[in-house]
Structure formats: C-alpha cells, structure tokens
C-alpha cells in the first residue's frame with residue numbers, strides 16, 4: 001500500500017508498527033484507507049499502555065499514576081516517557097511517543113475519542129489487576145475484558161463510525177468483548193510456562209486449585225496428569241466463546257476488516273487445538289508452525305472458509321478428547337452444530 005503521501009510522523013508510526021508486531025503489521029497496513037491510520041495509531045497507543053503495565057521494574061506508584069493518566073497524555077503534544085526499564089522490548093516506542101501523539105491528534109475526532117475512551121477504561125482496569133494473580137473465573141473474565149475485550153469493543157466502534165461496517169458491529173459489546181477474550185484466553189493458556197517463570201500467573205486460582213496445591217506444581221512429572229486436566233478445562237472455557245465469535249464475524253461487510261479480524265481468530269483456534277492435552281505447554285512455549293500460520297492467513301478471507309477452519313480444528317480436537325472430558329465435548333458439539341446449522 002502506497003504510504004508516500006503520509007506525513008513523516010505517520011511513516012515513523014508504520015515503522016513502529018512493523019517493529020512491534022511481526023506478522024500483524026501487514027494486515028493493518030492492508031486495511032481500507034479510511035480506517036488504516038486510526039487502527040495503526042490505536043495499536044501503537046495500546047502497545048504503549050501495555051509496555052507500562054508489563055514493566056515490573058517500574059515503581060508501583062509511578063506505574064499506577066501513568067496507567068490512570070495515559071489517556072490524558074494522548075492530548076499532550078511532545079509527551080514522551082523515558083522511565084521504562086531497559087529490558088522492556090518496546091521501551092523505545094515510549095521514548096518516541098510524541099510521534100504517536102502527533103498523529104493521534106491529527107485523527108478525526110470520531111476516531112480519537114474512541115481511542116482515548118478505551119485507554120481510560122483499560123488503564124483503570126489494569127490498576128485493579130496490578131496484584132499478580134487472578135482469583136475467580138469472574139476475575140479471569142474481567143481481567144481479559146480490561147486488556148483484550150476493550151480492544152475488540154474499541155475496534156468495533158472505529159469500524160462503525162467509519163461507516164465501513166454497520167452500527168450493530170459497534171453496538172454489540174458482548175460479541176466484541178468475546179473477540180478479545182478468545183484471543184487473550186488462548187494467549188494465557190499458551191503462556192503458562194513463560195508467565196510462571198516471570199512470576200505473573202493469569203490462570204484463575206478457582207480453576208487450577210481443583211487440580212493442584214500450587215500453580216507451579218504442573219511442571220513436576222507427578223503432577224503432569226493433573227496439569228493436563230487443568231489445561232483442558234481452560235481450553236473448554238475458551239471454546240465457549242466461539243459462538244459469539246461466529247456471530248461477530250458473520251456481520252462484517254468490508255473485506256479488509258474481515259481479514260484483519262479473521263486472521264487472529266483462526267490463529268487462536270489452531271493454537272488452542274495445539275495446546276489441548278499437550279504436555280509441552282507445561283514446560284515451554286508452544287507455537288503453531290510458521291507454514292501453518294501462513295496457510296491460515298491466506299485461507300481466512302471469507303465466512304465459509306472461516307467456518308471450515310474452525311470445523312477442521314474442532315473435529316480434530318473431538319477425536320483427541322477423552323469421552324470423560326464432557327466440558328470439552330459439550331463446547332465442541334455446540335460449535336459443530338452451529339456450523340452445520342448455517343449450511
């Protein structure tokens with residue numbers, strides 16, 4: 001896509017987009033020109049907020065104030081933040097954040113007000129979860145709402161106000177929230193070992209305590225079977241979101257927006273299927289193969305293919321799930337009957 005007519009600042013923003021999201025930046029750059037800049041800026045603003053939340057070396061009070069006021073910084077031309085620890089991978093983005101702010105302030109108000117509103121809500125939510133662990137399933141859903149559901153809700157509002165999508169897309173908060181939860185829960189399930197090492201655990205205590213005394217127990221051979229039961233429980237919980245994902249995707253009209261929304265979702269169902277009953281999840285970070293990811297990206301361009309991809313992964317999952325895992329079988333049966341019903 002020809003970005004030559006963009007300002008020097010916007011060129012710099014696309015540079016940061018390439019640096020902060022490997023495969024995903026190309027999908028954002030392929031978005032319809034009416035919405036491309038708004039989504040790129042939204043992505044970078046969220047990356048900035050995420051970098052603050054992730055920096056464990058930051059003084060608690062500085063972090064709290066910054067999370068609470070981040071949405072106001074968007075209206076302070078020239079603002080940057082040099083306090084992020086040197087180990088944070090996207091530290092430099094905040095050092096050059098004045099560039100993002102300059103472009104944010106050039107956006108039409110109908111876009112910038114959505115981005116600022118989501119930042120305000122997300123920052124406030126992140127403060128509530130500054131303590132390290134998640135207690136109940138409700139807390140789990142609330143945490144995922146703050147860090148991911150709100151992204152889906154914000155994007156859906158951008159799609160609607162651009163008039164590229166119907167008003168319903170921006171109004172159906174439940175479906176938009178589920179789009180974020182499906183991605184976030186998949187990441188949390190996949191990142192068990194990595195997060196354990198970092199000392200931040202997002203697996204809800206109310207679920208894992210059914211299977212072990214300490215979350216770290218699952219890395220030990222004698223607790224592996226229990227670890228797999230817990231893993232499968234969380235996979236089934238994530239699969240319960242798929243009906244809402246289908247409802248959301250079925251509403252989309254713009255091809256570039258469909259691709260932008262579909263690609264992360266098909267990556268997630270492939271990752272979720274890979275994680276199910278997979279003991280490697282308890283010891284290291286598992287990822288779908290690059291070749292499989294590319295295949296999925298190329299296929300996920302229409303609703304028929306979207307259903308087919310989910311059906312393939314759900315049938316494969318059903319074949320592997322032991323008959324006594326009723327939670328997983330019920331979730332899969334519901335998804336498969338929805339797919340058959342729309343044929």
Ligand SMILES: COc1cccc([C@H]2O[C@H](CC(=O)N[C@@H](CC(=O)O)C(=O)O)C(=O)N(CC(C)(C)C)c3ccc(Cl)cc32)c1OC
Pocket residue numbers: 020021022023024025039042043046147148149151152153155156176179180181183184260261262264
């Ligand atoms: C309607 O809602 C969406 C529609 C399309 C894409 C996303 C969602 O997809 C990427 C996809 C992405 O960023 N993939 C990475 C791979 C990875 O990080 O695992 C990448 O390819 O670099 C993602 O993961 N997150 C991060 C959250 C899940 C926290 C929201 C994300 C962060 C900022 C934005 Cl603007 C968008 C997204 C949506 O958000 C729900």
